[in-house]
Amino acid sequence: xxxxxxxxxxxxxxxxxxxxxxxxxxxxxxxxxxxxxxxxxxxxxxxxxxxxxxxxxxxxxxxxxxxxxxxxxxxxxxxxxxxxxxxxxxxxxxxxxxxxxxxxxxxxxxxxxxxxxxxxxxxxxxxxxxxxxxxxxxxxxxxxxxxxxxxxxxxxxxxxxxxxxxxxxxxxxxxxxxxxxxxxxxxxxxxxxxxxxxxxxxxxxxxxxxxxxxxxxxxxxxxxxxxxxxxxxxxxxxxxxxxxxxxxxxxxxxxxxxxxxxxxxxxxxxxxxxxxxxxxxxxxxxxxxxxxxxxxxxxxxxxxxxxxxxxxxxxxxxxxxxxxxxxxxxxxxxxxxxxxxxxxxxxxxxxxxxxxxxxxxxxxxxxxxxxxxxxxxxxxxxxxxxxxxxxxxxxxxxxxxxxxxxxxxxxxxxxxxxxxxxxxxxxxxxxxxxxxxxxxxxxxxxxxxxxxxxxxxxxxxxxxxxxxxxxxxxxxxxxxxxxxxxxxxxxxxxxxxxxxxxxxxxxxxxxxxxxxxxxxxxxxxxxxxxxxxxxxxxxxxxxxxxxxxxxxxxxxxxxxxxxxxxxxxxxxxxxxxxxxxxxxxxxxxxxxxx
Numbered sequence: 001x002x003x004x005x006x007x008x009x010x011x012x013x014x015x016x017x018x019x020x021x022x023x024x025x026x027x028x029x030x031x032x033x034x035x036x037x038x039x040x041x042x043x044x045x046x047x048x049x050x051x052x053x054x055x056x057x058x059x060x061x062x063x064x065x066x067x068x069x070x071x072x073x074x075x076x077x078x079x080x081x082x083x084x085x086x087x088x089x090x091x092x093x094x095x096x097x098x099x100x101x102x103x104x105x106x107x108x109x110x111x112x113x114x115x116x117x118x119x120x121x122x123x124x125x126x127x128x129x130x131x132x133x134x135x136x137x138x139x140x141x142x143x144x145x146x147x148x149x150x151x152x153x154x155x156x157x158x159x160x161x162x163x164x165x166x167x168x169x170x171x172x173x174x175x176x177x178x179x180x181x182x183x184x185x186x187x188x189x190x191x192x193x194x195x196x197x198x199x200x201x202x203x204x205x206x207x208x209x210x211x212x213x214x215x216x217x218x219x220x221x222x223x224x225x226x227x228x229x230x231x232x233x234x235x236x237x238x239x240x241x242x243x244x245x246x247x248x249x250x251x252x253x254x255x256x257x258x259x260x261x262x263x264x265x266x267x268x269x270x271x272x273x274x275x276x277x278x279x280x281x282x283x284x285x286x287x288x289x290x291x292x293x294x295x296x297x298x299x300x301x302x303x304x305x306x307x308x309x310x311x312x313x314x315x316x317x318x319x320x321x322x323x324x325x326x327x328x329x330x331x332x333x334x335x336x337x338x339x340x341x342x343x344x345x346x347x348x349x350x351x352x353x354x355x356x357x358x359x360x361x362x363x364x365x366x367x368x369x370x371x372x373x374x375x376x377x378x379x380x381x382x383x384x385x386x387x388x389x390x391x392x393x394x395x396x397x398x399x400x401x402x403x404x405x406x407x408x409x410x411x412x413x414x415x416x417x418x419x420x421x422x423x424x425x426x427x428x429x430x431x432x433x434x435x436x437x438x439x440x441x442x443x444x445x446x447x448x449x450x451x452x453x454x455x456x457x458x459x460x461x462x463x464x465x466x467x468x469x470x471x472x473x474x475x476x477x478x479x480x481x482x483x484x485x486x487x488x489x490x491x492x493x494x495x496x497x498x499x500x501x502x503x504x505x506x507x508x509x510x511x512x513x514x515x516x517x518x519x520x521x522x523x524x525x526x527x528x529x530x531x532x533x534x535x536x537x538x539x540x541x542x543x544x545x546x547x548x549x550x551x552x553x554x555x556x557x558x559x560x561x562x563x564x565x566x567x568x569x570x571x572x573x574x575x576x577x578x579x580x581x582x583x584x585x586x587x588x589x590x591x592x593x594x
Contacts, residue, residue, distance in 0.1 A: 044088035047285040047343040049325035051090035056324040057291035070114040096152035104129035117176040119210040126174035137192040138164035169195035177236040187234040198223040199230040220269040226535040240334035248290035253316040256556040257288035281572035282554020284345040302331040352382035355586035362576030367404030381590040385429040408445035424467040437461040450487035466509035479503040492529030519549035534571035563587040
């Protein structure tokens with residue numbers, strides 16, 4: 001795959017498409033003939049795929065009682081087309097584009113990002129093709145006339161690309177849009193990743209038949225936020241009196257991929273991004289959602305279709321048998337940000353202070369703390385019990401205090417060679433590990449012992465640990481950034497042989513496995529494996545040192561926590577609050593996400 005391709009829009013016309021996705025809210029299709037209306041898809045789940053097979057970059061239109069979804073190459077097809085009576089149950093009905101343009105590279109696997117619209121009695125498909133002579137990615141156009149209808153087959157008789165911005169790294173992700181007066185436009189993305197320049201979203205007016213550009217392309221959106229990594233898959237809608245340009249950002253094969261939006265003053269902009277994070281992102285249900293398209297159902301309700309890797313564990317890799325399935329969710333407009341009702345898992349975090357005090361934010365419930373009680377030794381870390389919503393605290397002497405979570409034992413009454421510095425919980429909440437500064441590991445409940453560094457000379461002390469998403473292993477991290485892997489925890493690199501400006505104080509792992517972050521006391525972030533870099537505090541003066549890094553929902557971002565309770569959010573890890581402006585009885589020493 002080339003990074004995603006993306007949505008398109010459709011306009012209705014005589015005897016064919018009825019209320020297609022490109023129509024603005026309240027606009028009547030020109031000379032549209034009434035046909036059997038598809039049922040609304042309000043009953044299906046938004047937290048599971050509606051088509052649990054490969055369907056990246058879906059573009060949905062509606063015609064004659066059926067919805068049609070066009071997707072990027074797969075299933076041995078150039079442009080697979082799916083049909084559904086209700087947006088909830090989908091069937092693959094064949095290849096909408098049996099052969100790409102003659103100037104394009106032939107064979108399967110070289111067509112991406114279809115976008116479909118209706119012009120008179122002709123259905124027009126815009127798609128990304130690879131130029132045979134240069135291997136550039138450019139835009140082409142194919143057509144199908146009734147009675148063949150939207151399922152095709154479409155035919156591309158073009159003699160060359162419709163758009164090909166060689167100096168911009170190519171052109172991909174075409175998506176048509178009809179303005180309120182019926183004028184057609186085409187949006188697309190420049191730079192398929194072949195040039196070391198930021199990606200951009202462009203728009204140009206189309207000819208009345210949709211087969212040529214009728215104006216000079218104009219840039220309307222750029223890549224300027226930390227979570228984005230790129231901007232692609234543009235999809236413009238006009239709803240509730242506003243032009244809303246949706247787009248996908250991030251790495252298409254990573255947890256940081258998501259859907260953002262911009263509010264525009266018109267088709268050509270200017271456009272502004274109200275948020276510093278995606279409006280739809282990875283969580284416990286879906287990973288790397290993107291390639292979005294929007295459509296209205298027969299009742300005028302807006303829906304977003306998008307692709308996502310099935311969660312909660314994924315390698316983001318077609319070579320390992322993974323795929324991006326088709327998902328849908330209702331969308332509402334008006335009164336500020338568009339609301340994508342995707343049933344996202346709630347997010348939050350807790351901070352723990354050295355006196356055992358607990359500070360809860362977002363979805364993290366408060367079940368009690370050791371804050372007002374005498375302790376034999378200071379608390380150094382905490383961990384959350386996902387299934388129960390409870391949590392544990394651990395002190396330097398190995399004493400464990402449980403709140404809303406089962407107690408499985410502790411080292412509190414045992415002489416330790418070195419103090420405990422961290423803990424991690426198993427994913428089922430049935431146990432936990434404690435780690436000492438010499439790398440010694442203590443296992444409780446269903447937390448299996450996979451080995452330790454307890455009997456090994458270390459260059460620097462261990463300062464923390466993280467468990468794998470399946471509980472089958474763990475990593476230990478030392479203050480020099482050295483990493484020690486046990487069980488099924490894969491070693492993806494370390495900072496052990498590198499001079500650091502400040503010592504490493506903690507680590508967080510991707511819940512799906514395959515990567516992790518280390519954080520220094522100055523807020524510097526070091527990412528390894530498939531853990532994406534979203535920014536850091538490394539070059540920013542801090543009131544107090546950083547003490548922990550937490551993985552965000554689906555690990556499309558992370559939080560950094562300072563000893564004064566200050567919280568810094570990156571990627572799609574939403575800021576839920578902090579203790580930064582509050583005087584604390586004791587410093588924050590750790591934190592854990594819900």
